[in-house]
Amino acid sequence: EPEVTQTPSHQVTQMGQEVILRCVPISNHLYFYWYRQILGQKVEFLVSFYNNEISEKSEIFDDQFSVERPDGSNFTLKIRSTKLEDSAMYFCASSEEKNGDEQYFGPGTRLTVT
Amino acid sequence: GENVEQHPSTLSVQEGDSAVIKCTYSDSASNYFPWYKQELGKGPQLIIDIRSNVGEKKDQRIAVTLNKTAKHFSLHITETQPEDSAVYFCAASKENTGFQKLVFGTGTRLLVSP
Numbered sequence: 001e002p003e004v005t006q007t008p009s010h011q012v013t014q015m016g017q018e019v020i021l022r023c024v025p026i027s028n029h030l031y032f033y034w035y036r037q038i039l040g041q042k043v044e045f046l047v048s049f050y051n052n053e054i055s056e057k058s059e060i061f062d063d064q065f066s067v068e069r070p071d072g073s074n075f076t077l078k079i080r081s082t083k084l085e086d087s088a089m090y091f092c093a094s095s096e097e098k099n100g101d102e103q104y105f106g107p108g109t110r111l112t113v114t
Numbered sequence: 115g116e117n118v119e120q121h122p123s124t125l126s127v128q129e130g131d132s133a134v135i136k137c138t139y140s141d142s143a144s145n146y147f148p149w150y151k152q153e154l155g156k157g158p159q160l161i162i163d164i165r166s167n168v169g170e171k172k173d174q175r176i177a178v179t180l181n182k183t184a185k186h187f188s189l190h191i192t193e194t195q196p197e198d199s200a201v202y203f204c205a206a207s208k209e210n211t212g213f214q215k216l217v218f219g220t221g222t223r224l225l226v227s228p
Binding site: 004006033035041042043044045048056058091101102103104105106107108 | 146148150155156157158159160163165203205207214215216217218219220221
């Protein structure tokens with residue numbers, strides 16, 4: 001069964017450094033999302049992406065964040081200058097065009113900012 | 115914006131018992147309500163969903179009910195098994211256009227004891 005994959009599974013970085021989290025969505029899906037989950041808290045929406053542009057973003061997704069689909073398979077989230085409060089699990093999700101609501105999540109990348 | 119409340123936060127049952135998790139939502143325009151199961155160290159897994167044009171949906175041991183008037187929906191798991199132990203999240207979104215964000219509840223930790 002096709003699934004969303006994410007790399008790395010765990011990323012440790014120092015405050016102020018740039019990180020890029022990578023995702024490979026399910027191959028026939030057209031909508032892509034990033035969510036984050038701070039330890040012990042609910043999953044929060046960051047951004048959705050369709051047709052090579054952001055379709056919606058939350059207040060969390062400020063100028064430090066950017067997303068890109070650099071090729072036909074990868075979908076990336078970049079944090080330019082990490083802060084301690086960026087430490088969280090970051091989940092990528094994707095959905096197909098026909099049943100776009102059904103979002104399928106990857107296993108996540110645990111980001112630790114020290 | 116949409117706000118989703120979920121309870122209980124923890125639920126302990128004996129194997130074979132039923133478990134019920136309840137969620138309420140605030141935005142009457144929401145019309146898609148998925149449930150996700152998250153096992154330790156993994157991403158949320160879509161287990162069942164319901165759209166606002168139906169009141170109940172069942173898939174083997176799990177079922178979801180929706181009361182649009184009261185703006186609440188529930189997950190029912192019958193004949194629980196130890197492998198049902200996980201954190202369950204409800205979510206809500208609007209429209210059926212494919213790139214609508216999911217707003218998650220706070221999660222319920224279900225523990226099924228043998």
